[in-house]
Amino acid sequence: MEQLLRKSQSRSFCVGDTPGLADCCLIPQWANALRVGCDLSGYPRCKAVYDAYVQLPAFIAAASENQQDKIPA
Numbered sequence: 001m002e003q004l005l006r007k008s009q010s011r012s013f014c015v016g017d018t019p020g021l022a023d024c025c026l027i028p029q030w031a032n033a034l035r036v037g038c039d040l041s042g043y044p045r046c047k048a049v050y051d052a053y054v055q056l057p058a059f060i061a062a063a064s065e066n067q068q069d070k071i072p073a
Contacts, residue, residue, distance in 0.1 A: 005045040009045065013053065023049065030050045
């Protein structure tokens with residue numbers, strides 16, 4: 001995935017300047033990897049996409065930590 005994303009380094013998201021299906025697949029996997037403490041330092045382009053995504057108001061509103069009915073960890 002990292003190699004594919006390097007082809008679009010000037011873009012904010014996986015394929016373009018707006019989130020798409022590829023982002024919908026990458027973001028939850030990245031979030032889960034962070035949650036369990038995986039070392040993701042070898043994937044700077046994936047991190048850049050994730051960092052752009054988590055700035056979106058829709059993502060912030062939908063994030064599990066912002067849900068009233070969240071089940072405590």
